[in-house]
Amino acid sequence: MKTMTCKELGGQCDQELSAESWDEMVKVMTKHVMEKHPDVAKEMEKMHKQDPQKWGKEMKPKWNAAPDL
Numbered sequence: 113m114k115t116m117t118c119k120e121l122g123g124q125c126d127q128e129l130s131a132e133s134w135d136e137m138v139k140v141m142t143k144h145v146m147e148k149h150p151d152v153a154k155e156m157e158k159m160h161k162q163d164p165q166k167w168g169k170e171m172k173p174k175w176n177a178a179p180d181l
């Protein structure tokens with residue numbers, strides 16, 4: 113189980129998000145931004161359309177570096 117904050121994942125708040133895997137974290141983060149930061153969700157959607165790999169490429173190293181508790 114790893115925990116990262118919304119901010120570390122490109123969001124706007126210090127809410128902690130936990131997941132067992134990177135795929136799960138993507139889902140948890142997506143749900144969180146859609147509920148709490150519609151503006152960020154829109155930005156991410158735009159970014160995803162331009163380059164579907166971009167967000168993951170930037171965020172996954174942080175996930176890998178996060179301590180596994």
Ligand SMILES: [Zn+2]
Nearest residue numbers: 118123124125
């Ligand atoms: Zn947030």
